[in-house]
Amino acid sequence: MKLLVIFALCLGAALSSKIGQQQPPGLQKHLVCYYDSASFIKEGLGKVVIDELEPALQFCDYLVYGYAGIERDSHKAVSLNQQLDLDLGKGLYRTVTRLKRKYPKLRVLLSVGGDKDIETGDDAKDLPNKYLELLENPVGRTRFVNTVYSLVKTYGFDGLDVAWQFPKNKPKKVHSGLGSFWKGFKKVFTGDSIVDERSEEHKEQFTALLRDVKNAFRPDNLLLSTTVLPNVNSSLFYDVPAVINYLDFVNLAAFDFYTPERNPELADYSAPIYELSERNPEFNVDYQVRYWLRNSCPASKINVGVTTYGRPWKLTEDSGNTGVPPISKVVDEAPVGGNTQLHGLYSWPEVCALLPNQNNAYSKGANAPLTKVADPAKRFGSYAYRAADKKGENGIWVSYEDPDTAADKAGYVRTNNLGGVALFDLSYDDFRGLCTNDKYPILRAVKYRLVN
Numbered sequence: 001m002k003l004l005v006i007f008a009l010c011l012g013a014a015l016s017s018k019i020g021q022q023q024p025p026g027l028q029k030h031l032v033c034y035y036d037s038a039s040f041i042k043e044g045l046g047k048v049v050i051d052e053l054e055p056a057l058q059f060c061d062y063l064v065y066g067y068a069g070i071e072r073d074s075h076k077a078v079s080l081n082q083q084l085d086l087d088l089g090k091g092l093y094r095t096v097t098r099l100k101r102k103y104p105k106l107r108v109l110l111s112v113g114g115d116k117d118i119e120t121g122d123d124a125k126d127l128p129n130k131y132l133e134l135l136e137n138p139v140g141r142t143r144f145v146n147t148v149y150s151l152v153k154t155y156g157f158d159g160l161d162v163a164w165q166f167p168k169n170k171p172k173k174v175h176s177g178l179g180s181f182w183k184g185f186k187k188v189f190t191g192d193s194i195v196d197e198r199s200e201e202h203k204e205q206f207t208a209l210l211r212d213v214k215n216a217f218r219p220d221n222l223l224l225s226t227t228v229l230p231n232v233n234s235s236l237f238y239d240v241p242a243v244i245n246y247l248d249f250v251n252l253a254a255f256d257f258y259t260p261e262r263n264p265e266l267a268d269y270s271a272p273i274y275e276l277s278e279r280n281p282e283f284n285v286d287y288q289v290r291y292w293l294r295n296s297c298p299a300s301k302i303n304v305g306v307t308t309y310g311r312p313w314k315l316t317e318d319s320g321n322t323g324v325p326p327i328s329k330v331v332d333e334a335p336v337g338g339n340t341q342l343h344g345l346y347s348w349p350e351v352c353a354l355l356p357n358q359n360n361a362y363s364k365g366a367n368a369p370l371t372k373v374a375d376p377a378k379r380f381g382s383y384a385y386r387a388a389d390k391k392g393e394n395g396i397w398v399s400y401e402d403p404d405t406a407a408d409k410a411g412y413v414r415t416n417n418l419g420g421v422a423l424f425d426l427s428y429d430d431f432r433g434l435c436t437n438d439k440y441p442i443l444r445a446v447k448y449r450l451v452n
């Protein structure tokens with residue numbers, strides 16, 4: 001009997017992958033493109049205005065505009081930058097939803113949450129609390145639902161993406177040398193590996209919230225999706241079998257498992273597809289996807305998150321010179337990218353400029369090209385590095401996504417008959433075509449692999 005079932009499943013899988021290759025309209029893979037409006041207000045080469053999104057939009061099925069936030073005490077869903085988003089006539093909310101006139105198949109969603117918010121600096125530290133407080137308060141939930149509905153409706157969005165700011169997994173610290181005993185000691189007693197003592201409760205309340213949003217949206221046929229943010233533990237906060245009924249799809253931000261911010265002392269693959277030996281078995285795309293599948297999420301509703309950026313660490317003279325991850329004795333001090341001006345993140349054009357190319361073939365020191373290590377097995381992704389010099393300077397190790405590895409993830413989506421790819425974010429792809437003259441090379445590679 002069991003064998004028969006397995007046989008039937010294999011047959012089913014074989015048939016459906018065959019169908020997948022021909023891509024009839026019903027099985028078409030989705031491409032969800034994020035655009036974080038923080039890129040609009042940047043200065044210099046990192047600035048991305050709406051016109052510059054246009055070469056991308058022929059490839060995107062959904063444009064997700066981020067991010068709206070919530071007000072702490074009123075629990076209202078609000079624009080984070082009223083002047084930018086809402087200003088009469090030229091506000092970005094209307095500008096992005098008006099893109100549908102030119103790209104009639106494009107659906108534009110507003111995203112709320114997404115590791116961005118009104119509070120900055122110290123106030124931003126306990127952001128997840130604000131999101132949990134809202135869940136705990138039935139009046140707050142209603143207010144959120146009403147205000148978010150009104151934002152979506154007023155500005156002509158096709159729906160909402162909920163990128164709820166749940167508390168994240170605590171990164172494991174690597175302790176070495178003096179003091180490690182005391183830190184370990186403290187950890188045992190403060191129990192700081194517990195992410196949220198009331199996660200069961202919050203999980204239920206979140207289900208209720210999505211249910212209420214869906215009910216408010218139903219008469220207008222508005223879409224509802226959720227984005228599981230990086231390092232948010234689905235098993236703590238998502239009642240998958242329940243929430244999936246209210247969602248058109250889920251975007252799994254299955255990346256940033258290792259980042260210089262979270263893991264300043266250990267560099268490793270940021271977003272491998274499959275499990276690496278001797279690492280946390282959950283820190284890969286496949287685990288995250290299987291978790292949702294195992295909990296009765298239809299494969300067609302899962303979009304795999306793929307980044308258009310890399311995560312850089314600085315190698316020290318003690319990091320060795322093989323480049324093979326995981327690498328200890330690193331520091332969170334890689335030079336800031338010239339375009340993005342962000343600490344701990346290199347956009348694809350910034351990574352591309354560091355890889356061997358015509359401009360840096362004979363450069364030395366801080367401008368010498370990195371050594372690129374590709375992944376022919378298509379399992380873990382690429383990295384590139386430059387060992388530190390004798391003075392301990394100029395060392396870099398970067399785990400990154402490029403057009404090839406992003407296409408590998410699209411291939412994974414195809415093989416497993418998942419819904420599609422969610423690309424984070426258009427602003428970090430090479431939207432100017434600096435690298436190979438092609439604009440949006442990562443987006444194109446993903447699209448090409450999804451449909452061919």
Ligand SMILES: *[C@@H]1O[C@H](CO)[C@@H](O)[C@H](O)[C@H]1NC(C)=O
Nearest residue numbers: 169170233234235236280282
């Ligand atoms: C996620 O939560 C489950 C408990 O629900 C726990 O067993 C697992 O270790 C957690 N994962 C991570 C990466 O912390």
